[in-house]
Amino acid sequence: xxxxxxxxxxxxxxxxxxxxxxxxxxxxxxxxxxxxxxxxxxxxxxxxxxxxxxxxxxxxxxxxxxxxxxxxxxxxxxxxxxxxxxxxxxxxxxxxxxxxxxxxxxxxxxxxxxxxxxxxxxxxxxxxxxxxxxxxxxxxxxxxxxxxxxxxxxxxxxxxxxxxxxxxxxxxxxxxxxxxxxxxxxxxxxxxxxxxxxxxxxxxxxxxxxxxxxxxxxxxxxxxxxxxxxxxxxxxxxxxxxxxxxxxxxxxxxxxxxxxxxxxxxxxxxxxxxxxxxxxxxxxxxxxxxxxxxxxxxxxxxxxxxxxxxxxxxxxxxxxxxxxxxxxxxxxxxxxxxxxxxxxxxxxxxxxxxxxxxxxxxxxxxxxxxxxxxxxxxxxxxxxxxxxxxxxxxxxxxxxxxx
Amino acid sequence: xxxxxxxxxxxxxxxxxxxxxxxxxxxxxxxxxxxxxxxxxxxxxxxxxxxxxxxxxxxxxxxxxxxxxxxxxxxxxxxxxxxxxxxxxxxxxxxxxxxxxxxxxxxxxxxxxxxxxxxxxxxxxxxxxxxxxxxxxxxxxxxxxxxxxxxxxxxxxxxxxxxxxxxxxxxxxxxxxxxxxxxxxxxxxxxxxxxxxxxxxxxxxxxxxxxxxxxxxxxxxxxxxxxxxxxxxxxxxxxxxxx
Numbered sequence: 001x002x003x004x005x006x007x008x009x010x011x012x013x014x015x016x017x018x019x020x021x022x023x024x025x026x027x028x029x030x031x032x033x034x035x036x037x038x039x040x041x042x043x044x045x046x047x048x049x050x051x052x053x054x055x056x057x058x059x060x061x062x063x064x065x066x067x068x069x070x071x072x073x074x075x076x077x078x079x080x081x082x083x084x085x086x087x088x089x090x091x092x093x094x095x096x097x098x099x100x101x102x103x104x105x106x107x108x109x110x111x112x113x114x115x116x117x118x119x120x121x122x123x124x125x126x127x128x129x130x131x132x133x134x135x136x137x138x139x140x141x142x143x144x145x146x147x148x149x150x151x152x153x154x155x156x157x158x159x160x161x162x163x164x165x166x167x168x169x170x171x172x173x174x175x176x177x178x179x180x181x182x183x184x185x186x187x188x189x190x191x192x193x194x195x196x197x198x199x200x201x202x203x204x205x206x207x208x209x210x211x212x213x214x215x216x217x218x219x220x221x222x223x224x225x226x227x228x229x230x231x232x233x234x235x236x237x238x239x240x241x242x243x244x245x246x247x248x249x250x251x252x253x254x255x256x257x258x259x260x261x262x263x264x265x266x267x268x269x270x271x272x273x274x275x276x277x278x279x280x281x282x283x284x285x286x287x288x289x290x291x292x293x294x295x296x297x298x299x300x301x302x303x304x305x306x307x308x309x310x311x312x313x314x315x316x317x318x319x320x321x322x323x324x325x326x327x328x329x330x331x332x333x334x335x336x337x338x339x340x341x342x343x344x345x346x347x348x349x350x351x352x353x354x355x356x357x358x359x360x361x362x363x364x365x366x367x368x369x370x371x372x373x374x375x376x377x378x379x380x381x382x383x384x385x386x387x388x389x390x391x392x393x394x395x396x397x398x399x400x401x402x403x
Numbered sequence: 404x405x406x407x408x409x410x411x412x413x414x415x416x417x418x419x420x421x422x423x424x425x426x427x428x429x430x431x432x433x434x435x436x437x438x439x440x441x442x443x444x445x446x447x448x449x450x451x452x453x454x455x456x457x458x459x460x461x462x463x464x465x466x467x468x469x470x471x472x473x474x475x476x477x478x479x480x481x482x483x484x485x486x487x488x489x490x491x492x493x494x495x496x497x498x499x500x501x502x503x504x505x506x507x508x509x510x511x512x513x514x515x516x517x518x519x520x521x522x523x524x525x526x527x528x529x530x531x532x533x534x535x536x537x538x539x540x541x542x543x544x545x546x547x548x549x550x551x552x553x554x555x556x557x558x559x560x561x562x563x564x565x566x567x568x569x570x571x572x573x574x575x576x577x578x579x580x581x582x583x584x585x586x587x588x589x590x591x592x593x594x595x596x597x598x599x600x601x602x603x604x605x606x607x608x609x610x611x612x613x614x615x616x617x618x619x620x621x622x623x624x625x626x627x628x629x630x631x632x633x634x635x636x637x638x639x640x641x642x643x644x645x646x
Contacts, residue, residue: 008505008509009509012501012505016496016497019497217491218492220458221493223458224481225506227509397460
């Protein structure tokens with residue numbers, strides 16, 4: 001094994017790749033921009049949408065209530081809803097977003113409330129639509145307050161205290177450390193992004209250094225030089241791995257910066273008590289540990305992508321092989337974020353999913369050393385196998401000269 | 404020196420089955436001589452030369468290049484060979500100097516030796532004007548010069564040219580033809596393949612006519628003319644292939 005030759009090939013590939021716009025975009029630009037875009041950009045967009053929705057006074061239809069002037073007059077006076085005339089096609093109006101919600105007041109509502117009879121008020125909304133759900137929430141609040149006021153009046157008329165219906169208060173207090181809270185909130189998201197970018201970063205260099213070389217006619221040129229195919233493939237592999245790890249490292253750095261800015265934005269948006277509750281802290285030791293767990297995965301991605309791209313005759317063909325692979329990476333990464341998917345010995349052997357699951361745990365500050373060792377070892381085995389396949393393929397004439 | 408003995412190459416194709424691209428080719432080329440492999444497209448020229456350059460491995464027979472066996476001493480063979488074909492392109496994103504330096508490094512040369520050798524080659528081929536220009540910004544003629552410089556950087560004793568003028572304009576082709584002659588004059592062993600009769604007539608000391616993987620006739624131009632009682636090489640070629 002000549003480290004000198006591997007170094008010569010690696011340095012040339014690095015120089016060549018850094019002059020390739022596609023590689024620079026996938027290796028440097030995307031990882032730097034994706035986190036701020038996802039966190040700050042999406043966060044700001046969501047805050048804007050929610051803010052606007054909250055500011056808007058939703059149009060609401062009141063169905064019935066003709067014989068209950070007390071409740072209808074109070075509804076009409078409510079500031080956070082706008083009453084529109086009732087129509088029989090209220091369901092269509094809600095579905096078409098002409099109105100945001102409707103409330104059905106049963107006949108004899110006022111009289112029933114007076115006499116202490118139980119009646120049901122029905123709220124119609126568009127589930128999943130933010131504006132409609134906010135309108136329904138406003139209606140809920142109105143009728144909740146109306147119900148409380150009615151109870152208070154009844155107690156008052158019987159000279160009974162308010163505490164009769166609320167014998168005690170309930171409060172919640174978080175006891176978990178801020179990094180654990182943060183880990184639970186974004187724990188699944190961070191490894192998912194790092195894993196995905198690890199693959200995305202390796203994708204273009206892997207294609208460029210194999211199928212790209214075949215297409216441009218430089219493969220035969222390099223094969224006529226005295227460098228052995230083993231040194232050649234290792235030099236190329238190291239370049240792809242560099243791109244993969246650089247993407248992941250830049251994503252993590254960018255994530256740290258975005259998180260800091262995002263947290264600042266959230267704190268400034270949150271009101272007093274909410275701001276105190278918002279103790280978001282990322283433990284960078286955990287982020288580094290996640291990066292460590294992703295290392296063998298980056299080796300696996302780099303070697304596998306190199307081997308697959310080598311099979312292709314052209315850049316385009318390689319892209320068509322590799323694009324579906326993105327789903328193969330995304331699916332297990334997404335599966336790890338699903339509720340109820342917990343780590344066990346079997347899952348620990350499934351690449352990507354296992355790394356994603358354990359990284360989620362690490363982000364909350366929990367280190368299951370047995371699983372970490374098992375996952376790291378199994379990922380290393382898969383990575384070595386993929387690298388072995390890539391090296392073998394580089395010896396095969398039918399692959400190198402596939403026409 | 405190049406020597407092949409019953410050299411053969413069998414490819415396995417999923418659709419077409421076994422394909423014998425080269426079949427029992429035996430020839431010898433001495434230093435200071437040019438051996439021309441003359442054949443139509445698909446005759447087996449490229450496969451033969453790729454085996455000599457150790458890019459492909461022979462499945463039958465044997466060959467030695469500069470005294471080394473192509474099957475068992477491939478890296479040594481490549482150290483002594485300069486291989487140039489229209490398929491050997493340049494790294495578009497590297498400059499002319501970077502490409503040549505890269506190949507010097509791959510041949511195990513140190514930086515000062517590369518610089519010294521590169522200066523001499525660049526001056527001889529009048530390349531200094533564009534040595535810092537990226538290869539994708541070079542004209543076809545300039546690219547050919549960079550390719551020549553790449554094959555010469557390690558001063559190989561054997562030169563293998565696979566249809567080196569294919570697709571080139573007259574001026575670029577003349578540069579290559581001149582370069583091949585120069586290699587012979589410097590005492591290098593030269594093998595080149597072509598399907599252009601005039602090129603073979605102009606350059607070759609020995610011509611080998613190859614068809615369907617088999618070497619059908621061999622000799623100097625004068626020998627072939629007297630053997631087949633024809634003066635025109637094209638007529639000789641047709642007669643050999645059709646017989």
